[in-house]
Amino acid sequence: MKFSKLKHSWVLLYFFIYMPWFIYLEERENTTNHYIIHSPLDDSIPFIEYFIIPYMLWFAFIAFFSIYFMFTDTKAFYSLAGFLIIGMTAFLVISTFFPTALELRPYYFERDNIFVDMVRCLYRTDTPTNVLPSIHVFNTLGVCIAVKRCSKLKSHIYIKGITYGLSILIILSTMFLKQHSVTDVIAAFVLAGVVYQFVYARQDKKAPNMSQHPVLYEK
Template sequence: MSKRNVVKNLWSRYNHLLILLYYGVIGLLYHTFNKYIVPKYYVHSFLDDYIPFIKVFVIPYLFWYLYIAIAVTYFGLTSREDFIKLMLFMFGGMTICFFIYFILPNGQKLRPVITEQDFLSRLIKGIYSIDRPTNVSPSMHVLDAIAVHLAVIKSKKLQNRKWIHYISLVCAILISLSTVFIKQHSVEDVIYAMLLSYALYRVIYKPQRNRKPYFEKESVYTSG
């Protein structure tokens, strides 16, 4: 096979990965909003007052990045359909979140003053210093964790690997809990992320009957 054909085959097989370029837009929006948005509304639930600060939850909070990377890489290389659904969920959800942050600039005042110098405390202080307590509701951390878990349990390739489903569920739950236990988010942020996720789920994973998803490639057959 010629190099030209190899490149052509690779392009045909993996051109859906170009969607990842939208991460540049997400990154630009994040840094812009994180720097310039001034909260007008502060999110707080009475439940937040009963939730303790547990610094060990910074581990699942940071594991979120690996959780996302593994899912995006796996589905990107193995299933065009699952990958595009995941990207629609994540990128669509995060874009909606930024729109909400713009029209309802929000923040929170839940963060404790951390004076300890142990490793976990320093990790949390580092997160606090980089990520301002603004643009918190809905929580994109929770939204993306739900997106990945839905991609896992809805994937035809993984439908018989229940152990992966269970591991993914535990990861998604721990990541979501971590947002409130390290005081990055209010309980309300988690609830709003779940509601947005449900709406996205209905759109992306519940297509109309007899309607072929637009992201599936059409098969071309020629009669002999």
């Protein structure tokens, strides 16, 4: 590994903006009127505690690919970082002026096992507020887009398959754990579509057309 690539880690300074802002939003739970988010589809989705595994794997998932791109593809790293930062900042602004909350969490658990204990711990540390759009879903989509566009991973079908499979489980976990409404998930997809236009669509427009400049691509 080229440790000189660590210079790009300055992007992580964004968390000194994100975390204090997010903590402020979480701490105003009892002093702010929140808009309750609910979709009729939420009532048809059962609580399944086993989804706590992919839900928690999300943290390692985002960290792994962020580090991977930082060391292997600087352009992809900054594109992914820009995608995540724009989306997370949009989430903070939305939560500041349009505070949201859920009333989906079960009042009691029908089973008692280690996975339920993990969910209890999650519920204690994460309030059911500031939920729209789901950052779990948005950041997962960001990684999927970066992986799909990465030329170095183009031939690694198994890696891409595992990535997409885990991404689906992570997105489902937000709903099966009652951490998010279907509305939050849809909002995350919409936000990802908007941010994509700013980060990636503009890059595609600027990229030279191979058919128009064949000489430039001769080996």
